[in-house]
Each structure stands twice: as structure tokens, then as C-alpha cells.
Amino acid sequence: MRQSIRLGTISGIPVGINWGLLLVAAFYIFNLAAGILPASVPGQTSTAYWAFAAVSVVLFFGSILAHELGHSIVAQRNGINVRAITLWLLGGVAELEKEANDPGVEFRIAIAGPAVSVALAVLFGGAAVVSSILFSSGLLSFTFGYLALANGVLAAFNLLPAAPLDGGRVLAAALWRKNKNRHVSRATAAKAGQVFGSVLLAVGVFGILSGGGTFVLAILGFFLLSAAGAERRRAETLNAFTKTDVASAMQPLVAPVSGGITVAGLEAMSTGLERPIAYPVWGPGGATGIVSSAAVNDTPVFQRVSTLVGDITVGWDRFVSANLNEEMSEVLRRSQAEGKPHVIVYDRDSRQVGYLSFESNLIPLRDQMSSTQVRGA
Numbered sequence: 001m002r003q004s005i006r007l008g009t010i011s012g013i014p015v016g017i018n019w020g021l022l023l024v025a026a027f028y029i030f031n032l033a034a035g036i037l038p039a040s041v042p043g044q045t046s047t048a049y050w051a052f053a054a055v056s057v058v059l060f061f062g063s064i065l066a067h068e069l070g071h072s073i074v075a076q077r078n079g080i081n082v083r084a085i086t087l088w089l090l091g092g093v094a095e096l097e098k099e100a101n102d103p104g105v106e107f108r109i110a111i112a113g114p115a116v117s118v119a120l121a122v123l124f125g126g127a128a129v130v131s132s133i134l135f136s137s138g139l140l141s142f143t144f145g146y147l148a149l150a151n152g153v154l155a156a157f158n159l160l161p162a163a164p165l166d167g168g169r170v171l172a173a174a175l176w177r178k179n180k181n182r183h184v185s186r187a188t189a190a191k192a193g194q195v196f197g198s199v200l201l202a203v204g205v206f207g208i209l210s211g212g213g214t215f216v217l218a219i220l221g222f223f224l225l226s227a228a229g230a231e232r233r234r235a236e237t238l239n240a241f242t243k244t245d246v247a248s249a250m251q252p253l254v255a256p257v258s259g260g261i262t263v264a265g266l267e268a269m270s271t272g273l274e275r276p277i278a279y280p281v282w283g284p285g286g287a288t289g290i291v292s293s294a295a296v297n298d299t300p301v302f303q304r305v306s307t308l309v310g311d312i313t314v315g316w317d318r319f320v321s322a323n324l325n326e327e328m329s330e331v332l333r334r335s336q337a338e339g340k341p342h343v344i345v346y347d348r349d350s351r352q353v354g355y356l357s358f359e360s361n362l363i364p365l366r367d368q369m370s371s372t373q374v375r376g377a
């Protein structure tokens with residue numbers, strides 16, 4: 001999630017907001033000041049309505065921030081860094097640097113957010129009761145009551161057992177503890193997320209078609225559906241990768257080629273090969289990267305005579321390293337963490353022997369990034 005405005009740093013985590021939030025905040029303030037507040041607590045000045053509306057909405061987004069901080073601080077305590085917290089159109093996102101590698105940790109990180117929301121609901125509820133006794137104007141107690149309700153809804157919605165919602169993470173952690181397979185458990189929770197997202201989307205669209213204002217439901221449903229789909233694909237891929245080692249999945253590296261020859265020239269060298277291979281590419285200053293037979297095939301036929309191998313070479317800055325006997329799921333995790341989709345494989349004597357790419361033959365890396373490291377509201 002892109003941060004448009006940086007608010008500051010809490011517990012070492014950059015906190016910011018995305019511009020979409022401003023839009024939705026303005027809508028909420030207007031809705032409260034011009035509709036809900038005058039209807040519920042009549043007889044106040046319009047300045048008072050606008051002031052209370054603005055304060056309510058700021059406290060509401062503060063509550064979402066507190067929810068995300070709940071996830072983040074528990075993650076930090078378990079050795080997982082948090083890159084950023086961003087508030088956006090549909091709530092908040094805490095970006096964790098890596099996944100929990102234990103179901104207990106997964107559970108605690110997931111439950112911490114809703115726990116904070118429940119605590120806030122109780123706190124605001126209490127404040128509503130106290131202020132209704134102390135003050136004659138109902139505005140203050142109404143505002144506290146509204147915040148108690150909002151936090152209660154936030155907790156309840158997020159506890160639905162459908163990934164990527166918090167309840168889905170709780171479900172995945174529980175299944176993981178039982179069946180010892182984190183990927184299968186996450187795929188199951190993501191399937192539940194797909195079902196729930198579809199239902200929300202259908203209800204939202206049906207509501208819009210019949211003249212209702214269910215636009216937010218439709219957007220939320222669409223967002224959940226796509227995020228759950230990405231999460232499921234990723235979990236299934238990782239599951240397939242467990243017990244597969246790098247040696248059996250890589251393309252072997254063959255003799256180096258010059259970056260100055262044409263793609264057509266390289267193609268002529270490699271016709272008749274049974275399996276994909278990759279070549280180290282040499283430039284004036286030494287090895288510049290890797291070109292694979294897949295990259296040759298991806299170059300349009302009519303461009304192969306005019307394109308140089310150097311132009312389709314993947315440079316070293318986009319590579320992570322791996323060893324021959326490493327598990328594929330481990331390598332994929334590292335590739336995601338560093339945002340580098342290509343892998344150069346070394347043998348025991350530190351010689352480059354193979355090449356792997358998570359870019360073309362699998363699922364897009366961006367897809368995986370958003371599902372692993374982003375935790376929705």
C-alpha cells in the first residue's frame with residue numbers, strides 16, 4: 001500500500017495514510033454532521049455538529065491505527081519486523097516483513113488486532129455511559145457510543161473466519177496446529193475468504209442494482225475475493241514446492257555466451273534441446289547476468305534477428321542465491337522477501353550451476369508479495 005502522507009513513526013514503524021482515506025473521511029464527516037448527528041441529537045449548533053463529526057472520524061481512524069498497532073507490536077515481539085502501517089480506503093494495512101513460522105505466533109499476531117478493537121469498544125462504551133450521566137448535551141455520549149459501535153463492528157467483521165481477514169488467520173493457525181501443514185491450512189482459510197468475498201460482492205452488486213447504497217460492500221467483496229485468490233494460489237504453490245529441491249526444478253547453466261550476439265544466433269545454438277537451459281552472459285566487464293531459453297522463446301520471432309542477447313539478459317541485481325539441495329518453498333520465500341524473482345544456483349564448490357525464475361513460469365511475484373506481507377484491517 002502506497003503511503004501518500006507520512007504521519008510519523010510509532011514503535012519504529014512508519015505510519016502513513018493513502019489519499020483514498022481522505023475521500024472516505026470527508027464522506028463520513030459530512031454524513032455525520034449533516035445527517036446522523038442532527039437527527040439523533042437535535043437542537044445543537046451546526047458548528048457543534050461539524051466539530052463532533054470531525055473528532056469522531058479522527059478517533060475512528062485512530063481506532064483502526066490502534067488495531068494495526070496491535071498486530072504490529074505482537075509481530076515485533078515475536079521477531080517479525082513491520083515495514084509500515086498504512087490507513088487507506090477500506091481500513092488499515094500492517095506490512096509484515098515475513099510470515100510467522102509457528103502456528104502460535106500466527107494466532108497471537110492475528111488475534112491482537114481484534115482484541116484491541118474489542119478493548120476500545122468497551123472503553124468508548126464506558127465513556128458513553130459516564131458522559132451521559134455527567135453532561136446534559138447528548139452529543140458527547142452519542143459520539144462515544146458511535147465509536148464503541150464502530151470498534152465493535154470492526155472486531156466482529158475482522159473475526160470472520162475468512163482469510164485475509166484476521167479470523168481467517170486464526171482459522172489457518174488452528175488448522176496448522178492440527179494438521180502440521182501451514183500451506184494447506186492457509187489455502188483452506190483463503191478458500192473460505194473467496195466464498196465470503198463472493199457473497200459480499202454479490203450482495204453489494206444486488207443492492208446497487210435494486211437502488212441501495214451498498215457500493216462499499218461490493219468494493220470490499222471484490223477486494224477480499226481477489227486478495228483471497230492470490231493468497232490461495234500462493235499457499236498451493238508453496239505446498240507443491242515443499243519437498244521439491246532446487247536441483248530438480250532448476251534449469252542447468254551451460255557455456256557462457258556473449259551479450260553481443262543476436263537472439264536468433266543464440267536460438268540457433270540451442271535448437272533441439274529437450275529441456276530449458278540458461279546461459280551466463282558475458283559483457284566487456286565480465287558476467288552481466290543470465291539469459292534463459294524461455295526468454296529466447298518469449299522474444300517475438302521477427303525481432304530475434306535485431307535483438308541482442310544483452311537486451312534480454314536478466315541482470316544480477318534481480319537475483320537471489322540458492323544452494324542445490326535447498327527446498328523450493330524456502331527459496332521462494334527468500335525471493336519474495338527481497339523482491340527479486342530470479343535465482344542463481346550454486347553447487348558445493350560455489351560454482352554457478354543453475355537458474356530458476358519465479359517470474360514467468362509460476363505466479364506473478366507481485367501477487368505473492370501482496371498476499372504474504374500484507375495483513376488487511
Ligand SMILES: [Zn+2]
Nearest residue numbers: 113166376377
Ligand atoms: Zn486486523
